[in-house]
Amino acid sequence: MDRLDKDIELMFRFQNGEEHCFEELVERHKQRVFNIAYRYAANVHDAEEIAQQVFINIYNAKQKYKPTAQFTTWLYQICKNTCLKSFRKKKLKIISIHSNTDFERYVLSHQALNSKAINPRDITLNNELNMIIKEAVRSLPDKQRIVLVLRIDEDLSYENISEVTGFSIKAVKSLLHRARIGLKDKLKDYLTK
Amino acid sequence: MKCNETKKKLISYLDSELSKSKMSEVEKHLSECADCQKEKELLEKSWSMLNDIQTPEVSNNFTTNLMARIHIKNEKKSEFSFSAPKFHFHNGFKRLATAAVAACLLVIVYLIVNSYLSDSSYSIEKSSKQKLAVQRVKDTLIKVTDANNKTPVAEVVETIITGEINTENYNIEIVSTNIEIQKQNKLDKSNKTITDSIDKEIILNLEIYENISLYQNYALLDDYDAIKNSKEEAL
Numbered sequence: 001m002d003r004l005d006k007d008i009e010l011m012f013r014f015q016n017g018e019e020h021c022f023e024e025l026v027e028r029h030k031q032r033v034f035n036i037a038y039r040y041a042a043n044v045h046d047a048e049e050i051a052q053q054v055f056i057n058i059y060n061a062k063q064k065y066k067p068t069a070q071f072t073t074w075l076y077q078i079c080k081n082t083c084l085k086s087f088r089k090k091k092l093k094i095i096s097i098h099s100n101t102d103f104e105r106y107v108l109s110h111q112a113l114n115s116k117a118i119n120p121r122d123i124t125l126n127n128e129l130n131m132i133i134k135e136a137v138r139s140l141p142d143k144q145r146i147v148l149v150l151r152i153d154e155d156l157s158y159e160n161i162s163e164v165t166g167f168s169i170k171a172v173k174s175l176l177h178r179a180r181i182g183l184k185d186k187l188k189d190y191l192t193k
Numbered sequence: 194m195k196c197n198e199t200k201k202k203l204i205s206y207l208d209s210e211l212s213k214s215k216m217s218e219v220e221k222h223l224s225e226c227a228d229c230q231k232e233k234e235l236l237e238k239s240w241s242m243l244n245d246i247q248t249p250e251v252s253n254n255f256t257t258n259l260m261a262r263i264h265i266k267n268e269k270k271s272e273f274s275f276s277a278p279k280f281h282f283h284n285g286f287k288r289l290a291t292a293a294v295a296a297c298l299l300v301i302v303y304l305i306v307n308s309y310l311s312d313s314s315y316s317i318e319k320s321s322k323q324k325l326a327v328q329r330v331k332d333t334l335i336k337v338t339d340a341n342n343k344t345p346v347a348e349v350v351e352t353i354i355t356g357e358i359n360t361e362n363y364n365i366e367i368v369s370t371n372i373e374i375q376k377q378n379k380l381d382k383s384n385k386t387i388t389d390s391i392d393k394e395i396i397l398n399l400e401i402y403e404n405i406s407l408y409q410n411y412a413l414l415d416d417y418d419a420i421k422n423s424k425e426e427a428l
Contacts (some may be wrong), residue, residue, distance in 0.1 A: 034251040044249050051251065052259050059263055114363045131248050152243045177204050184239040191238050 007071035015062050018079070022062070026055050029072070032154065033079050039137050039149045040083040043171050054082045069163065076164040087142075129190075136186040144179035145170055199229045203236055216301045 007028070013021040024090055034051040041047035059080050131163060146165060150156045158176075162169045199222045205211050206219045224228050252258075 023256055023260060026259060030251050030255050034255075048252060048255060053261065055259055056263060104264050110425055118209055119225075130240070130246055133242050137243070150244075152250075161254070180236060180240060183243070184235050187239045187242065188235055191235055 006102060008067045011062070011065050011067070011071055015065065022059060024067065025058075025071075029075060030055075030074075035153045036076075036079050036149055037083055037094075039134070040087045041144070048120070050083055050086045053086065054079045057082055073160065073163050076150065080150075080164060084146070087138075126156075132187065132190055136183055139180055139181055139186065143167070144175050144182060146180040147175040148183075151176055194222045196222075196226060197225070198230055198231055199223070203233050207233070207236060227327070301413070 007025065010021040010025050010028075014025065025067070030051065034047055037050035037054070038044070038047040041050055044150050054075075058075070061078070137148065140148065143165075147161055147167070148162045150164060155162070158169045158172045161167070161172045165172070167175065199219055202211060202215065202219055206216060209216070211219065223233060
């Protein structure tokens with residue numbers, strides 16, 4: 001049974017009271033959800049918190065699921081909404097970037113102040129490049145960010161991204177285009193070192 | 194093809210989404226223009242860098258922790274003797290029932306807060322001593338007001354709220370995440386100024402209740418001071 005049918009079957013059984021099916025769904029998709037959350041979160045701990053919240057929201061909304069689309073489309077929608085809500089709640093500072101050098105300095109100084117990097121997984125990944133790229137993605141406007149994350153992390157097609165986000169395919173392409181240019185501009189100084 | 198036009202098409206070119214003729218035009222321009230060639234390389238590199246980001250593995254006990262969180266919440270809901278409807282409701286009857294529960298919550302919270310305020314061992318600054326009322330405004334917002342003149346004292350924004358009442362002990366249990374306290378700074382001139390002590394007490398109350406619920410301990414009125422003191426020490 002391919003992944004698509006398996007997910008739908010598990011959801012049906014979960015809706016009918018088989019909670020172990022929900023656990024199996026979590027196991028199947030937890031890394032995927034975590035990867036997306038990690039693009040939004042400042043660190044591993046926050047990313048796991050967001051990811052857990054995604055699944056809690058799925059658990060609570062199980063009766064709302066209708067198999068008119070792939071389970072992952074619904075999963076991504078909940079993931080997107082949860083990530084965005086959490087991201088906004090954390091009130092990421094919007095700073096004035098006068099140059100890409102300013103941006104790089106901001107990121108590196110922010111990295112030093114990020115005292116939540118106590119998880120060993122954070123420390124090993126907390127290298128300069130990772131942090132710069134991570135912050136570049138986080139600094140994108142919301143719509144550009146979600147489209148970029150779905151494209152780069154989940155390799156979704158324009159059509160799938162359109163389905164998840166509700167944007168038209170044309171809008172998805174345009175947002176992705178602008179996101180890539182935005183990223184390039186943010187990383188230019190680092191790339192030309 | 195000029196530089197402006199070429200740069201606009203670079204991403205489509207990199208994704209091979211252009212027609213053959215356009216692809217050729219872009220390639221021809223790139224072979225002649227160092228600036229556009231550099232632009233293309235920057236776009237390629239920045240895109241490939243995204244793939245180079247190391248994403249950590251999710252923790253081994255992710256699912257275990259998740260199910261524990263869910264089960265804790267479900268156990269609390271099943272212990273609730275009064276059948277309160279869920280806060281995510283879908284029809285008129287549930288809304289009415291929820292409104293009735295909210296009204297009961299309001300009364301009981303008022304009683305509890307009032308009893309705290311009158312307890313000499315738990316005092317607030319005299320100048321800021323007010324009767325407080327907690328009112329659910331909508332699913333994710335609880336407004337704490339001065340019960341006397343309805344002055345907004347603070348707004349508590351919560352991601353998930355589950356309100357339960359232990360009618361035997363008259364305790365409020367709030368399980369919430371991402372509590373964010375926002376001060377109502379812009380008040381009418383006739384309203385009282387928000388005092389820091391009240392805001393802190395509200396934060397303290399909610400934090401204590403949150404911790405209690407996580408550890409499945411129900412705070413009795415008598416234990417409140419001990420918990421409050423231990424929390425203050427932790428802070």
